[in-house]
Amino acid sequence: MSPSALPLKARIWPVAAIRAKEGRTRPPQWRTLTQRVGRLAIVLAAASLAPAAEAETPNSLPSVGVVRAELKPITQTSQFLGRVQAVDRVEIVARVTAFLEQVDFTDGAEVKKGDVLYRLERGPFEADLEAKTAVAQQFQAQLENANVQLDRAQKLLQTQSGAQATVDTALATQRSYAAQLLGAQANVKQSKINLDYTIISSPIDGKSGRTAMTPGNVVTPSSGVLVTVVSQDPMYVVFPVAVRTLISLRQHYAPIGGFNAIVIRLGLPDGRIYDQQGKLDFVDNTVQTATDTILVRAVIPNPPLPVKSSAGGTLRELTDTEFVSVFLEGVKPVEYLAVPRAAILADQQSDFVYVVDADGKAQRRNVKLGQSTPTTAAIESGLNAGDLVIVEGLQRVHPGSAVQASPATPGPQPESSK
Secondary structure (H helix, E strand, C coil), rough: CHHHHCCCCHHHHHHHHHHHHHHCCCHHHHHHHHHHHHHHHHHHHHHHHHHHHHHHHHHHEEEECCCECEEEEEEEEEEEEEEEECCCCEEEEECCCCCEECCCCCCCEEECCEEEEECCCCCHHHHHHHHHHHHHHHHHHHHHHHHHHHHHHHHCCCCEEEEEEEEHHHHHHHHHHHHHHHHHHHHHHHHHHHCCCCCCCCCCCCECCCCCCCCCCCCCCCCCCEEEEECCEEEEEEEEEEEHHHHHHHHHHCCCCCHHHHHEECCCCCEECCCCEEEEEEEEEECCCCCCEEEEEEEEHHHHHHHCCCCEEEEECCCCEEEEEEEEECCCCCCEEEEEHEEEEEEEEEEEEEEEECCCEEEEEEECCCCCCCEEEEEECCCCCCCCCCCCCCCCCCCEECCCEEEEECCCCCCCCC
């Protein structure tokens, strides 16, 4: 029989007997190491057999930070993307064909209504006006003579030497000269208008752009835009709003004043908040089918800045067609049940929070959020005032698990307005 086929005891003891016979025994340090390993095995075995309930102590519970849900005043804010738009925008074009003699404004300067922008050559138009005036005066003289002839013929008709035919001829001549005089006077008026067109003035108060023509060039009505003038104060802000969002805003603000209950603030391209407030003044009557949005417009002041440009011109914060962020804020804060934003979680079902119940266990609560600030979430439903909401340690929380709650670390204070 082979040694591997023998029982374990039969294989071990012959080896021990051979070692004893040859005088080979284990050293004392080997026995000491063996005793230590045995004691460690006993301790590990005892630990593995201990009840699971005895291993879970209060100090081993996950520690979480909580805050108490309470009513707070919250200024509701909705953010959109929009563009600044001038209230008045005029593209200046030439009305007659003439040489440009003088440009009377500086590129980018603010101009007043009636300020002269361009002066065109006036000589040909003055000569044309004089010629048309002379023709009108000629017809005026002929008409006066025709009136005398008609009056004489009518007086002679009352005598035997008069004839009706003579009266009829004089009447026709008088009416013909009267009509020709009206035509000549119309030509004079048109010549005066053309002469006036050689002085091109600004029709509005606003800021001029860059001139497209310089003196010496011939300008015509087909030359295109000479310069654009846009009004400066106030300015429009136009932004699209989704139909669903607009309905929600209307339902919220209509009972408390409509447009008067909303304040407009702007976020400038550099991240600053514009220091002027605006008001809504228009909602379009057509939905943009491609985006399912409605165009909304606000009006906002654009006063001069205290600094001047390098050329000495006036500077203002808002510029026509500038891209801005639009914030719709309620005029008055609204009392809402509020918790920190950090407490809000979300999954495919809904937004939710974890609260600590009376037994010290974490419980899930589905919530409906209202208009909130960046630091505070407004809760419309799902929580009660006084509930302990978990803010810190959420990654260690599971529904129904026991937790060790303590007050959360104070965060930034919620802002009531921008």
